[in-house]
Amino acid sequence: MLYSGLIRKYRQYLPVAEASVITLNEGNTPLLPSIRLVEKFKLPIRLYYKLEGLNPTGSFKDRGMTYAVSKAHESGTRVVVCASTGNTSASAAAYATRGGMQAAVVIPQGKIAFGKLSQAMIHGAKVFQVKGNFDQALEVVKQVAANPKVTLVNSINPYRIEGQKTGAYEIVEALGEAPDYHFIPVGNAGNISAYWAGYQRYLEEGRCTKLPKMVGFQAAGSAPIVLGHPVEHPETVASAIRIGNPASWKMALAAEKESHGFIAAVTDAEILEAFRLVAQLDGYFCEPASAASIAGVLKAAEKGYFKKDELVVCTLTGHGLKDPDNAIKVSEPPFEVEPRAEAVLEKLNL
Numbered sequence: 001m002l003y004s005g006l007i008r009k010y011r012q013y014l015p016v017a018e019a020s021v022i023t024l025n026e027g028n029t030p031l032l033p034s035i036r037l038v039e040k041f042k043l044p045i046r047l048y049y050k051l052e053g054l055n056p057t058g059s060f061k062d063r064g065m066t067y068a069v070s071k072a073h074e075s076g077t078r079v080v081v082c083a084s085t086g087n088t089s090a091s092a093a094a095y096a097t098r099g100g101m102q103a104a105v106v107i108p109q110g111k112i113a114f115g116k117l118s119q120a121m122i123h124g125a126k127v128f129q130v131k132g133n134f135d136q137a138l139e140v141v142k143q144v145a146a147n148p149k150v151t152l153v154n155s156i157n158p159y160r161i162e163g164q165k166t167g168a169y170e171i172v173e174a175l176g177e178a179p180d181y182h183f184i185p186v187g188n189a190g191n192i193s194a195y196w197a198g199y200q201r202y203l204e205e206g207r208c209t210k211l212p213k214m215v216g217f218q219a220a221g222s223a224p225i226v227l228g229h230p231v232e233h234p235e236t237v238a239s240a241i242r243i244g245n246p247a248s249w250k251m252a253l254a255a256e257k258e259s260h261g262f263i264a265a266v267t268d269a270e271i272l273e274a275f276r277l278v279a280q281l282d283g284y285f286c287e288p289a290s291a292a293s294i295a296g297v298l299k300a301a302e303k304g305y306f307k308k309d310e311l312v313v314c315t316l317t318g319h320g321l322k323d324p325d326n327a328i329k330v331s332e333p334p335f336e337v338e339p340r341a342e343a344v345l346e347k348l349n350l
């Protein structure tokens with residue numbers, strides 16, 4: 001049967017009127033084994049990447065957005081609004097237009113990755129750039145969403161989390177069991193909470209026999225959960241996790257505690273190194289925020305955290321093409337040469 005998106009595949013978990021199903025056939029993303037990264041660092045584990053950048057708008061946000069926008073459609077509202085560091089707005093804009101609805105996105109000033117901004121714009125969203133940070137943008141949209149004609153589609157919308165649980169379902173289906181560990185970047189902390197809830201549901205339903213330890217990573221300059229207090233001016237190169245006061249803070253702490261995992265910080269240098277390594281060793285281009293989970297794996301391995309042959313899944317949350325500037329910054333620049341074969345051969349060290 002033709003794959004037709006998450007709502008139709010997981011109908012029993014994501015109920016909505018058929019006439020309101022708004023989908024871009026999101027989900028069903030690959031689970032790719034690491035080959036050269038595990039080899040190079042002699043990691044004792046089996047490491048898999050969940051390639052969420054291969055969703056239709058290039059990030060996992062599509063999993064929750066298909067359901068949140070469908071439910072908004074079903075309830076009769078025709079405008080969806082969100083605050084975003086980029087990927088939420090890209091996704092909201094695409095799903096809204098697919099459903100014949102208007103998206104309004106409020107983004108913090110500056111530092112939004114150009115690829116993401118271009119997505120919201122090309123899909124016809126009304127884009128508002130506020131003079132403030134993400135947390136201030138979120139306050140604005142909460143107030144806008146008090147209008148009954150408007151639906152908020154940030155991750156405080158419970159349908160977002162419901163949809164995002166499908167990431168865990170797919171992993172259990174692909175592996176036939178839950179992994180030993182699930183490593184994931186943490187921004188607003190909706191995704192770590194959703195994965196944890198998703199694994200728990202599949203355990204209850206007998207689809208797996210154990211639960212993974214949930215291990216989350218924040219950027220050091222933007223690590224409220226690790227520090228135990230909000231960060232007023234969060235800073236990190238990983239713009240998707242530049243969040244000073246996470247909406248799902250409590251749920252993330254519950255996931256950490258109940259699963260016997262941990263939430264820690266990685267520095268921007270560690271994030272950028274992991275970002276480069278996964279691209280150059282395993283051939284997959286994710287965005288810097290996604291690489292926080294890989295930086296975390298490398299750090300945990302160094303400390304002897306893993307046992308031999310344990311199974312680790314890393315969610316690579318978004319696609320690298322959204323943020324090419326950082327890729328260019330960490331890579332070898334092009335050679336400038338004369339248009340002669342010798343000039344090229346010379347550089348190849350054959």
Ligand SMILES: *Cc1c(COP(=O)(O)O)cnc(C)c1O
Nearest residue numbers: 087187188189190191240317318
């Ligand atoms: C949204 C996002 C995150 C953070 O997810 P949260 O649910 O906010 O913790 C991480 N990486 C990417 C690419 C994202 O778009």
